[in-house]
Amino acid sequence: MAPRALAFDTFGTVVDWRSSIIRELEEFGSDLGVHRDWAGIADDWRAGYPPAMDRVRRGELPWTNIDGLHRMILVELLEAAGIEGVDDAAVDHLNRAWHRLDPWPDAVEGLTRLKARYLITTLSNGNVSLLTNMAKRAGLPWDCVISAELFRHYKPDPEAYLGCAELLDVAPGELMLVAAHASDLRGAKRAGLMTAYVDRPLEYGAGRRRPSKIEDGEFDVMAADFVDLADQLGA
């Protein structure tokens, strides 16, 4: 059965967060005249995000969107790196680096083809303003922008997947999540969605591919990139 709509994870699936964040950190360092292991800081910034969401999930933090979580992590990382006295506006600008991530080379072409046949939306833990600014800058042709922020539940909580289907007025089984991460796809599958895995071998950097533990037949579609996904979905 064909899906009626496709919902896309974004960080790592649509956009190459790591190269983009390293680029932004290098610019930040260049403006300040400081040198650090920017790739390491980018990795740490990203690594800080699942535990931060867990704090929200456990109620240790009130609802805080990703811009808020990213900023908390960033302030700690700057302190740990001995970078002090940066004014708030500069920290805010750096924090919004996550609004300025570059798409993978196949993303816009694949999405444009998929849009001609399917309704395409984001379904990201990124907040609405982040996703909207990202799409505008990168030319991502979403039909709408749906975020975990709207449900105050981060993926892989079922509320995020089911809330997306409800807003689109489709049954969970008519909605397909597209993601490069098995944990996200498993959350979607548990909530009754269809699933498409897209391989992003460079997400964590060249030669730093994480081992895949996906079982044969676990997801409905296995795609090499968005152009391959469009081919497989007849778009």
Next chain:
Amino acid sequence: MAPRALAFDTFGTVVDWRSSIIRELEEFGSDLGVHRDWAGIADDWRAGYPPAMDRVRRGELPWTNIDGLHRMILVELLEAAGIEGVDDAAVDHLNRAWHRLDPWPDAVEGLTRLKARYLITTLSNGNVSLLTNMAKRAGLPWDCVISAELFRHYKPDPEAYLGCAELLDVAPGELMLVAAHASDLRGAKRAGLMTAYVDRPLEYGAGRRRPSKIEDGEFDVMAADFVDLADQLGA
């Protein structure tokens, strides 16, 4: 001061609901082989919507989105018109006529120009699926789709305007509501938004223009259509 983002009312402002609904009712009647005053029914359908939102506002109905309210009104109108025995799928299809409204002739051109300079979003009482389906069919190039449904407060409740600004991460005073209706613009103004009135003299049909009671200087911009709005906003 220039706005950072523009939020658009849709029914009557972006799309010509009346001609589109009359066309859909005529098709419905033609399929059934029944003749009625379809223009009158279109007007009654639209007129039923503010009182239905008021029932939600007063708590007489639990939160019900516009598809739900439209369907309640439609069922009553069909009964009053003596149209009986229509199957649920046909009523659902007719109800989703509100997802298939045609844009005013200047809408796509004006929005495309405005999008090049500003972030543009819907801010409509229509639900997310309605707005998304409408945009996809009509080619409306929104950066994102924001609906009163996300706040469970219909305009002109302040929660809708303030919620839109919050999701976009802009101050209320940096957001401009664009609408053809003074009551909506007044609600936005009370919430601290900038305002742009767009004239839609044909909204209620040719020769059925409602008297305007707008005071001089009441709104920040007065525009003849979206192309004029783009001219005035330097887009």
